[in-house]
Amino acid sequence: AMAGGLEPHLEALRRELRASDPAVISVLLALLVVAITLLIWRFVQGRRSSRKAVLLLGLCDAGKTLLFARLLTGKYRDTQTSITDSSAVYRVSTEKSAHVTLIDLPGHESLRLQFLERFKAAARAIVFVVDSVAFQREVKDVAEFLYQVLVDGTVLKNAPPLLIACNKQDVTMAKSAKLIQQQLEKELNTLRVTRSAAPTSLDGSAMGGPAQLGKKGKDFDFSQLPMKVEFLECSARGSKGEEGDADFEGLEKWLAKIA
């Protein structure tokens, strides 16, 4: 009965189409094609997520720009304090097809937030570079910046994997990754209390979030974060100085995993 019901309808449709102007048909067909193309295109875009960037963040003089140069060219370069971002495509050495866009952002206090705003949505992964030699002095500043990165709404939503690269390991006084991790956890523990207790912001939204880092009641731990966090030791300058290569196989392996 259903088929019987459909048949006359199809017949009617066919008759209609044959009767009507061919121009109309062609217009309708064209529109259909365009619509389908748009759908496919958007689908493809969304799939190959627009997040292809790996951000290099950190305080001033942490070694981000040198790390960037070493990863891309393998050579040592004299660097200056960055005042703008630099980006380039990095091809993973093991597989030729995998590539990511490395973006080196300035670490200066007056610029870092502005550039983070611009690029955080495109971040597939974040490399936070820490100066292991000056760490003892800069603990509070490092933790403050890391806190700002971690409580950011976009970062929390996307939860890109985070690598904390403890740079400048070629110097003898450099702190180990384990120590840096412990210190950061302690400092972030304090920070999340003080920041959430700060007076609420002007338009009602609290600064530093109802985004509570980690679990309440327990001491802060990097494992409580929604994203994967790893600690790594590396040296952009390398043990042999400017002539030799940089010591960052761990970093390259991690980038290969990300790509």
Next chain:
Amino acid sequence: ERGGNNSFTHEALTLKYKLDNQFELVFVVGFQKILTLTYVDKLIDDVHKEFRDKYRNEFQQKGTLGLLNGTFDFKDDFMRLLRDAEESSKVRAPTVMKTFEQSLKSQKTVKCMIETRGDKPKEKVKNKKKGSKKEGTEAVVATGKASTGDKQPSAAGDREELTKDEILQKNREEFFKRHMKAGEKSSKSPKPEAQKEKGKKPRVWDLGNSNAKVLDYSNSATNGSTEACPVEEFDPNTALGDRNREPGRLYDLEYESDDEAEEEKVIQNPSKPSAKKGGLGGMFGMLKGLVGSKSLTREDMDPVLEKMKDHLIAKNVAAEIAVQLCESVAKKLEGKVMGTFTTVTSTVKQALQEALVQILQPQRCVDVLRDVMDAQRHRRPYVVTFCGVNGVGKSTNLAKISFWLIENGFSVLIAACDTFRAGAVEQLRTHTRRLNALHPPERHGGRTMVQLYEKGYGKDAAGIAMEAISYARNQGFDVVLVDTAGRMQDNAPLMTALAKLIAVNAPDLVLFVGEALVGNEAVDQLVKFNKALADHSMAQTPRLIDGIVLTKFDTIDDKVGAAISMTYITSKPIVFVGTGQTYCDLRSLNAKAVVAALMKA
């Protein structure tokens, strides 16, 4: 965001820089401050042009990788340009002053140099006189005494460079011309007293010889006599004004908005036609700009920047700051290549917005609680000092901040160092009592959370502060909040006293309390406060203002420009925002919200 000026001084060096926004390059030239090199600007322009032309390919094609891999061997070119610039500046040797004999003046007679008003200059007698200095000076004096000689003779005469004497003479003539014109109204005849050539004549002032009597225009003996003011001139009706008003009552200020609206309209009208013209041109420019990439020029940006500057000033940003901001945005965008489908307006607005956000989020975020915890660990109290002009809300906001600190579990000692204003100590005592009622000791393990340290009125504020801090250290208070008296920034002795208080007690945080209603005054206040603190401090690095408390924020709707002015001047963050008179009306600044309110049309 001080991109407006292109030079920067640091210790003994001066740095001049130039931006190339198209390829994102910065050229910096550094030289010693004491040298004044005239060729620096030209050098930097030449270097810019040459570098850009030489490596244009690398910039355009390869992007970052090109920059990393490319070798930029510019040293030889730079040395050559430097040598050229140095040589070009040496070419013009300093001119040697002519001797008196060489000048034309020695060849003139004295007679022809005497100028009488209206007379044509006589022919210069080219007598080669024995040019004695005395004659020369006498001639100068003579011309000076004469009445207004016009500039014509001296200008027509010497075509060569004027010697110093000539310039002096010319200036004297001008001065006397002005002076004489004011004095003599009737007499047109010149006074050629200067005809006497021998000896020095006493200078005769026109009105000087006359009697004092002649100069006295007052009517004799009018003091106290009633005939002085003729009766018919005094009309009681008009003098007293509105007869219907109640005697003795003070009426409110009548707000006439119509006049102001009219004024605005009048001002608007002349600017409208220019805006219209700009609008038409802008429309075509917009169409042109929509397709393809075009680089921004100054002319494109100027109308937009003007509008933005007026908009900012209307939003209560200090005028000079608005100007500097627009300058720096212009410098940053000049020559930049716009993408497709972006208009000039949108680019400029975007850049301005970024600049404003950056201004409001300066260097270090002041986290008071964190620093208090640090001080707690070292077993010393954390000292905060509040300073500002009269009536901005120091005591009120001090109470709000102490409430906030108590809520977070820190004990507070309030030091009443305002020993001048009547009722200041009582006000703080009332606050203390209320706060203790809100947070009784039982809730906090038997500790009184707030205490007031006061020594009455009329005492030295710095001394009270010092005693309060040591009292706090002994009793184990976590925070000391020091309230100072309000003072005008121009009042030198009071500013010295404040600077002394801060220098002697070395507080951890110096907060400047400013109200959001202030306009251009904010700039002056902050500059003078900082200067006073810097001048009177003995230390190498003086303690300046560390943070700003912006009060009375609820009284301004969206005219939030004062926040920008204050942070621009000091580069220090706004730590607290006061939005009312109750204890809960304490907020922190949200930069994006403030900028959004600022940019809203």
